[in-house]
Amino acid sequence: MPLFPLQAVLFPGGPLPLRIFEPRYVDMISRCMKDGIGFGVLLVQAEPEGDVTGTHELGTVARIVDWDQLSDGTLGVIVVGDGRFTLRDAWRQDDGLNIGRVVLLAAEPIVPLPERYHDMARLLEGVFEDLGAHYRHVTPDFGDAGWVGFRLAELLPIDMEHKQHCLELFDPLARLAYLEPLLKSLGR
Numbered sequence: 388m389p390l391f392p393l394q395a396v397l398f399p400g401g402p403l404p405l406r407i408f409e410p411r412y413v414d415m416i417s418r419c420m421k422d423g424i425g426f427g428v429l430l431v432q433a434e435p436e437g438d439v440t441g442t443h444e445l446g447t448v449a450r451i452v453d454w455d456q457l458s459d460g461t462l463g464v465i466v467v468g469d470g471r472f473t474l475r476d477a478w479r480q481d482d483g484l485n486i487g488r489v490v491l492l493a494a495e496p497i498v499p500l501p502e503r504y505h506d507m508a509r510l511l512e513g514v515f516e517d518l519g520a521h522y523r524h525v526t527p528d529f530g531d532a533g534w535v536g537f538r539l540a541e542l543l544p545i546d547m548e549h550k551q552h553c554l555e556l557f558d559p560l561a562r563l564a565y566l567e568p569l570l571k572s573l574g575r
Contacts, residue, residue: 388425388426388427388448388472388486388487388488388489389419389426389427389484389485389486389487390427390428390429390446390477390485390486390487391405391412391415391426391428391429392429392430392431392442392485393405393428393430393431394430394431394433394547395428395547396428396430396447396540396541396547396550396551396553396554397428397447397449397466397468398447398468398538398540398541398553398554399468399469399470399471399494399537400467400468400525400534400537401467401468401525401537401538401541402467402468402521402522402524402525403428403449403465403466403467403521404463404464404521405463405465405466406457406461406462406463406464407462407463408461408462409483410482411482411483411484412484413462414482414484415484416451416454416462416464419451420454425449425450425451425466425469426448426449427446427447427449427472427474427487427489428447428448428449428466428468429442429443429444429445429446429474430442430443430446430547430550430551430554442474442477444473444474445472445474446471446472446474446489447468447469447470447471447472447554448468448469448470448491449466449469450466450469451464451465451466452466452467452524453521453524467524467525470491470492470493470494471491471492471554472490472491474488475487475488475489475490476488492557495533495557495558495559496533496559497531497533498531498533499530499531500529500530500532500535501532501560504532504535504563504567507535507563507566507567508529508535510539510570511529511535511538512527512529514542515527515538518542525538531559532563533559533562536553536566537553539563539566539570540553540554540562540566543566543569543570543573544573545569549569552565553566
C-alpha cells in the first residue's frame with residue numbers, strides 16, 4: 388500500500404484536506420484515483436527536537452473523495468478515513484514513495500452512545516454545521532459512540548500523541564472516557 392507519513396492523524400469516517408506538491412505524491416494520488424484504491428496515512432514520530440524518527444505503526448486507509456487544482460498550482464485533495472491498519476514492513480521506492488505491507492484491521496463495533504456522554508455529542512452537534520466544506524463528505528451519527536469519539540479526537544485542540552492514542556483505542560467507550568478529562572481541561 389502506498390504510504391503518506393504526515394504530521395496529522397486521520398480517523399475512520401473523518402475528512403482530511405491535503406495539499407499535494409511533491410511529484411512522488413502527485414503520482415501516488417493519480418495512481419490511486421485511476422485504480423480506485425486508497426493509501427495509508429501514518430503519523431510521523433518526532434523527537435522533542437523535531438527530528439523525524441519514523442512513523443507510528445497504526446494508521447488509517449485514506450479514500451480520495453474530492454480533488455482540485457489550487458490557485459498556487461498544487462493539487463488539493465480531500466480524503467476520508469476508511470479502516471485502520473497495522474504497518475508490518477515498509478520500504479522506499481526509487482521515486483521516493485514509501486510503500487508498506489499492512490494488515491487491515493476489523494472495524495470496531497457500533498456502540499450506542501451512553502447517556503453519560505450525551506453532552507459531548509451535543510457539543511459536537513453544535514459545531515458540526517460550521518465545520519466547512521470538507522465535512523460535506525461525512526455523514527453524522529451522533530448516537531454512535533465510535534463516531535462521536537473519532538470526531539471529537541480529530542477536532543479538539545489536543546496534541547498529536549493524544550490523537551494517535553485515540554486512534555489506537557479499539558473500544559469506543561474507552562476513547563470517550565479518555566477524551567472526557569481532556570475536553571473538561573479545555574473548558575477551564
